[in-house]
Amino acid sequence: MPVFSDPVVTLDGVSLRKVSLSTLDLEVMIRVENHNPVGVTLVECPFAVLCKKEGNNLQIATGNTGNAKIPARSVTMLNVPVTSHNAALAGALVSFVTKGGIEVTIEGKAVVKFLVVTKTFPFTRTVPVTMVQIAGIVAGQEKQD
Secondary structure, three states, rough: OOOOOOOOEEEEEEEEEEEEOOOOEEEEEEEEEOOOOEEEEEEEEEEEEEEEEOEEEEEEEEEOOOOOOOOOOEEEEEEEEEEEEEOOOHHHHHHHHHHHHHEEEEEEEEEEEOOOEHHHHHHHHEEEEEEEHHHHHHHHHOOOO
């Protein structure tokens, strides 16, 4: 009988899609590596987008990959768009302006069904969002108008 290994679920990255005074559109990239000779099912992967304000993490958005089949011996990238319409966003934007950037943390749990066993894999990653990134997005939005 072959030896099976747990799939590896990680946050591959976060990118900004659009910024305004009332919303923040992000794309969260979830990477699922399956090194086994059989496929697995990502049942769901709920996550929260957090940013720090005065030392506290504020939730500014949530997302979920939904159900996805991960083929045997493969790496699958799942891109999940999320939008924040949250009052905490105002605090994040103030911090962004005063400090020239913010750190965004993604915390989640991937629920993976592997043969007949379901397992949960937590993950966390913090990434910076800088003025340069915002300037590039704003310039891109102006060109599209």
